[in-house]
Amino acid sequence: NAGVIQTPRHKVTGKGQEATLWCEPISGHSAVFWYRQTIVQGLEFLTYFRNQAPIDDSGMPKERFSAQMPNQSHSTLKIQSTQPQDSAVYLCASSFRLGTSAETLYFGSGTRLTVL
Amino acid sequence: TQTVSQSDAHVTVFEGDSVELRCNYSYGGSIYLSWYIQHHGRGLQFLLKYYSGNPVVQGVNGFEAEFSKSDSSFHLRKASVHWSDSAVYFCAVISNYQLIWGSGTKLIIKP
Numbered sequence: 001n002a003g004v005i006q007t008p009r010h011k012v013t014g015k016g017q018e019a020t021l022w023c024e025p026i027s028g029h030s031a032v033f034w035y036r037q038t039i040v041q042g043l044e045f046l047t048y049f050r051n052q053a054p055i056d057d058s059g060m061p062k063e064r065f066s067a068q069m070p071n072q073s074h075s076t077l078k079i080q081s082t083q084p085q086d087s088a089v090y091l092c093a094s095s096f097r098l099g100t101s102a103e104t105l106y107f108g109s110g111t112r113l114t115v116l
Numbered sequence: 117t118q119t120v121s122q123s124d125a126h127v128t129v130f131e132g133d134s135v136e137l138r139c140n141y142s143y144g145g146s147i148y149l150s151w152y153i154q155h156h157g158r159g160l161q162f163l164l165k166y167y168s169g170n171p172v173v174q175g176v177n178g179f180e181a182e183f184s185k186s187d188s189s190f191h192l193r194k195a196s197v198h199w200s201d202s203a204v205y206f207c208a209v210i211s212n213y214q215l216i217w218g219s220g221t222k223l224i225i226k227p
Contacts (some may be wrong), residue, residue, distance in 0.1 A: 042217065042220060043206065043220075048214075053126050091159055104162045105160070105215070107152075107160040107161065115224075
């Protein structure tokens with residue numbers, strides 16, 4: 001079990017460019033989360049998939065951020081026209097299921113996005 | 117609105133000392149409470165969780181936490197810290213599928 005895999009570990013983009021971040025959840029896990037972490041804001045919820053279906057994207061900035069989960073083995077977070085304020089560590093997490101049983105979340109090591 | 121408060125941004129102790137990291141929450145319904153640890157440059161790792169039963173729960177690496185309904189608290193403790201415990205610790209309340217995170221407490225271990 002390799003854990004949750006996030007690629008790339010670091011990404012540098014110029015202002016206005018697009019950034020795509022990848023997440024491979026643990027095999028068999030049905031819940032996938034994306035978070036953004038900054039010093040100022042801390043951990044911010046972005047979006048949540050269950051069985052590949054988007055359940056809640058209330059944390060996503062609507063205009064430039066999008067997330068997909070085309071199959072059980074990976075999810076992507078795409079940021080169009082990146083801005084310096086998008087610079088953060090983006091964390092992906094998965095769990096076997098999440099609901100009343102409150103499963104443990106397993107986090108990847110994150111992708112550090114730097115927008116110049 | 118559920119909230120999680122970690123009042124100490126930093127806690128500094130010497131190696132071998134005991135430590136308590138504080139977490140207070142506000143929520144009216146049934147909740148799950150968890151602690152996670154984040155070492156520098158890494159993702160968060162699960163330490164322990166509480167839902168019901170014995171209010172003292174044991175976690176990995178000698179950590180334990182005690183739930184108190186009267187104090188709305190879920191403080192994390194360790195009897196004797198090691199330098200490898202240096203990290204940021206996050207308390208979280210789980211409501212449905214949402215985790216409400218505290219702001220984190222950075223634990224600094226002096227040699």
